Amino acid sequence: MQASSRELLKLAVPLVRTHGFTRDALARSVLSLPQPHAEPLSDSAVSALFGSxxxxxxxxxxxxxxxxxxxxxxxxxxxxxxxxxxxxxxxxxxxxxxxxxxxxxxxxxxxxxxxxxxxxxxxxxxxxxxxxxxxxxxxxxxxxxxxxxxxxxxxxxxxxxxxxxxxxxxxxxxxxxxxxxxxxxxxxxxxxxxxxxxxxxxxxxxxxxxxxxxx
Incomplete structure (x- = not known):
């Protein structure tokens, strides 16, 4: 099941401590999923989910x-x-x-x-x-x-x-x-x-x- 942008945002919030309020923090959110992705989101995926x-x-x-x-x-x-x-x-x-x-x-x-x-x-x-x-x-x-x-x-x-x-x-x-x-x-x-x-x-x-x- 694909994670929603809302779920990924929640996972990105703790990453602010180490990665700041950045697109990188958003990209790395998928690494914290119960079934994590093998790599962070692409920049185009971050734009599609959260804005350019x-x-x-x-x-x-x-x-x-x-x-x-x-x-x-x-x-x-x-x-x-x-x-x-x-x-x-x-x-x-x-x-x-x-x-x-x-x-x-x-x-x-x-x-x-x-x-x-x-x-x-x-x-x-x-x-x-x-x-x-x-x-x-x-x-x-x-x-x-x-x-x-x-x-x-x-x-x-x-x-x-x-x-x-x-x-x-x-x-x-x-x-x-x-x-x-x-x-x-x-x-x-x-x-x-x-x-x-x-x-x-x-x-x-x-x-x-x-x-x-x-x-």
Missing amino acids: GNAAQKTLINAWLDEGLQTLKTNANGVPMTVSLALHTRLSWNEPVLEHLPEAFALLASPESGIPPLDPLPALKHTARVADEAAYLSKDKAIQLEWHARRASLAMIYGAAELHQLSSPETAHSFLDSLLVTSSKARSALGDVATYGDYVARSWVGLIKSSGVFA
């Missing part, structure tokens, strides 16, 4: 992000989930692939032409999804009462911690704790969602430029 050029890599990045959210749900089983635990768990998901994340974020933000200007919407969507899941799993009634404001605050906090993690991995969790302690101040400092969007956009552009992906 950078589209295949973006498919893998999004699959990895989805798996990161699924990890939160798995950890929630039998364990009282708090917002703090959820955000720390998601931050830990990044740790094995930190060296590959700047380029991955750059690819997500890049337009189809591969030429800037960069699009910050993938960053906003990513951090908002983490915030939504953390709030939902925690069943925090206070969050439910002020959903939009609190979600924006949590998304900002997680986004700031994740950006910090890329430059200072060893202090990322303590930095996240400090932001959670002062979350009300962080929210008022950034204001509304529009201001938050501007913050993320500027931060991602700075990160991507420093990564040298578009140098």
Whole structure:
């Protein structure tokens, strides 16, 4: 029976640790099947299954992000989930692939032409999804009462911690704790969602430029 692209994507996610968010990781996914192929997929097969050029890599990045959210749900089983635990768990998901994340974020933000200007919407969507899941799993009634404001605050906090993690991995969790302690101040400092969007956009552009992906 031939494996589906969805099955191969799931098998490719663990390969990101050693092969990055690459077409090669996707090609090698068939080597992890219960009845593995003798050799990796051809480049044309990768394109047919996952998209041509950078589209295949973006498919893998999004699959990895989805798996990161699924990890939160798995950890929630039998364990009282708090917002703090959820955000720390998601931050830990990044740790094995930190060296590959700047380029991955750059690819997500890049337009189809591969030429800037960069699009910050993938960053906003990513951090908002983490915030939504953390709030939902925690069943925090206070969050439910002020959903939009609190979600924006949590998304900002997680986004700031994740950006910090890329430059200072060893202090990322303590930095996240400090932001959670002062979350009300962080929210008022950034204001509304529009201001938050501007913050993320500027931060991602700075990160991507420093990564040298578009140098």
